[in-house]
Amino acid sequence: CDGGNDALYEHGETWIDGCWSKHCQGGSIKTIVLKECCEVGEDVYNPDSGWDDECWNYRCTQGIIKRALKPNMCCAVGDKVYRNGEFWYPGMMLYQCDHGISKLINQNDGGLSLQINLPSAAIMSSNSLLESTRYRRDISDDASVAQ
Structure with a gap:
């Protein structure tokens, strides 16, 4: 498997790439989001990272999404x-x-x-x-x- 950055992995090998655990299986890479990261739709957030929308501030804390109402907004x-x-x-x-x-x-x-x-x-x-x-x-x- 081509793991990028000139890294090659053999069948059965597993490695960590950011929030992803990657596993080489028969030339294909299978990926799983690490439990300390937060998966929201197609987006994956690192631990202690944040994002927001119109009314809420969100934070990923050890795989748990916490939110707080934005002050002076909603x-x-x-x-x-x-x-x-x-x-x-x-x-x-x-x-x-x-x-x-x-x-x-x-x-x-x-x-x-x-x-x-x-x-x-x-x-x-x-x-x-x-x-x-x-x-x-x-x-x-x-x-x-x-x-």
Whole structure:
């Protein structure tokens, strides 16, 4: 097997290449991700390396992916995450995520309505408000969120 960098391996030999354990078998190289690395889709991350997306910072720690909500970006509410600017409508109250802070926009208490700087995007029907939550992201492992 040609292991690259002018390295040749015989049938049955195993070697380590970054996060990969490679094994020469009949002229073909079989690869396995090492348990201390993190495999995410087609990407493999080294221990103690990190990456992020719109709402989360991720870190590979001994094969375990840990994540923390990015400060001043998204809002975690129960088991949902809302991006900056998104609205949600639990019961009779309208909230908006404002740079990581859940802000009460509108409260309806027995016919009295309190409106605070209601943005034009929030002046829509209940159905439209519910549609605006389509970008919610579920959090399945709150306990592992590192702060």
